[in-house]
Amino acid sequence: MIRLLLADDQALVRGALAALLDLETDLEVVAQVGRGDEVVAAARDSGAQVCLLDIEMPGLNGIDAAAAVRRELPGVRSLVVTTFGRPGYVRRAIEAGASGFVVKDTPARQLADAVRRVHAGLRAIDPDLAAASLVDGPSPLTARERELLVHALDGSPVAAIAARVHLSEGTVRNHLSAAIGKTGATTRSEAARIAQDRGWL
Amino acid sequence: MIRLLLADDQALVRGALAALLDLETDLEVVAQVGRGDEVVAAARDSGAQVCLLDIEMPGLNGIDAAAAVRRELPGVRSLVVTTFGRPGYVRRAIEAGASGFVVKDTPARQLADAVRRVHAGLRAIDPDLAAASLVDGPSPLTARERELLVHALDGSPVAAIAARVHLSEGTVRNHLSAAIGKTGATTRSEAARIAQDRGWL
DNA sequence: GGCCCCGGATGACAGGTGTCACGGGCAGGT
DNA sequence: ACCTGCCCGTGACACCTGTCATCCGGGGCC
Numbered sequence: 001m002i003r004l005l006l007a008d009d010q011a012l013v014r015g016a017l018a019a020l021l022d023l024e025t026d027l028e029v030v031a032q033v034g035r036g037d038e039v040v041a042a043a044r045d046s047g048a049q050v051c052l053l054d055i056e057m058p059g060l061n062g063i064d065a066a067a068a069v070r071r072e073l074p075g076v077r078s079l080v081v082t083t084f085g086r087p088g089y090v091r092r093a094i095e096a097g098a099s100g101f102v103v104k105d106t107p108a109r110q111l112a113d114a115v116r117r118v119h120a121g122l123r124a125i126d127p128d129l130a131a132a133s134l135v136d137g138p139s140p141l142t143a144r145e146r147e148l149l150v151h152a153l154d155g156s157p158v159a160a161i162a163a164r165v166h167l168s169e170g171t172v173r174n175h176l177s178a179a180i181g182k183t184g185a186t187t188r189s190e191a192a193r194i195a196q197d198r199g200w201l
Numbered sequence: 202m203i204r205l206l207l208a209d210d211q212a213l214v215r216g217a218l219a220a221l222l223d224l225e226t227d228l229e230v231v232a233q234v235g236r237g238d239e240v241v242a243a244a245r246d247s248g249a250q251v252c253l254l255d256i257e258m259p260g261l262n263g264i265d266a267a268a269a270v271r272r273e274l275p276g277v278r279s280l281v282v283t284t285f286g287r288p289g290y291v292r293r294a295i296e297a298g299a300s301g302f303v304v305k306d307t308p309a310r311q312l313a314d315a316v317r318r319v320h321a322g323l324r325a326i327d328p329d330l331a332a333a334s335l336v337d338g339p340s341p342l343t344a345r346e347r348e349l350l351v352h353a354l355d356g357s358p359v360a361a362i363a364a365r366v367h368l369s370e371g372t373v374r375n376h377l378s379a380a381i382g383k384t385g386a387t388t389r390s391e392a393a394r395i396a397q398d399r400g401w402l
Numbered sequence: 403g404g405c406c407c408c409g410g411a412t413g414a415c416a417g418g419t420g421t422c423a424c425g426g427g428c429a430g431g432t
Numbered sequence: 433a434c435c436t437g438c439c440c441g442t443g444a445c446a447c448c449t450g451t452c453a454t455c456c457g458g459g460g461c462c
Contacts, residue, residue: 010284015309016217023220034306083211105235108216144409155356155390158449171410177450188449189356189390343438359419372440378420389419 036060070097088199100124237261271298289400
């Protein structure tokens, strides 16, 4: 019997996944949480062997949660399940110590198999995404550029971004100009969108 | 036995919801589709009585799909299930003829009850969202403003938007300026974000 | 030490953006 | 016939934005 922890911020999806996985005779959902920062404690208390982690979660995202599980509970394996198949996400998830990466539009029957593979010490990574993350290469962005792009995601004016990060307006424009160049964009909004699509943020 | 159709573009979520609802002894999932434009045909072929429709779907969104079901299959009721609890979505879903509106972070056990209520001819609408959609009021945007905001969502320059919709650059700026005023924003990006949050797009 | 990259900042310039005033045209009401 | 609202367009103006050159300081690294 494989003991599972589910982490997803949408209660309906979490409950539905639990129902789906409990149908398998060799799987058992022993814990459910809706926040990333509750994963480690719940996994320890429930004695979970595999954690299914959504990326988009309040408190702590799924990738950082996988890293925390790796650090705090070395015997427990993580399987990241996410809506967005962004190449950079795969890279970061694997670097964080996750054993698997599955997008939410894979067929439902394959999820249980992915769980079994991860529990057996194998990897379960979407092959298309693995390939895409290789051709893209790692993020070329510096820490500052990354930070400023996050703030530029919603289309804020440069002045607002500068105020939020306590930087000169000109400095913000310089960093964003660099990011625009590296992403091949022509606007900071476009650069932010591209970086987000690749999982660089 | 209530016959259900599930429409959600994420196969994993779709399959998981099917597993969840099939656990109920009085419910039966008789059809699953991943696109909005397949809903009517699948509902007709399967003899579904209630359709669970996600809003974000390729082909046709869940609200328009509800309208199509209303028009083509008057006896079939629709229940809109979505990730984003945007007030305008509720209004539009009800106007499109949906009988219910549920967000994806409601507890899993309440979903089956919502389905039963809808099947019985009652409404199942998230009370908080219903209240929010009343205080917000209907969208003040004209059709053009709405269209241009959609194109402004990704932060495209005015020139690109103008080219896409075959309008003068000045006209686009005028319409967007009006939209900025109506949303209380200061940038077209911000206006687009606000309008989207309220479900006006 | 010298080199390179990064962070931070300034100044200048071309081009993009938001606002306003104003014009015309077309439908729907009264 | 008149008014109102929406659509489309132009022109002008102040401001914002992206780019470039240039400077300084701090780490790594050979």
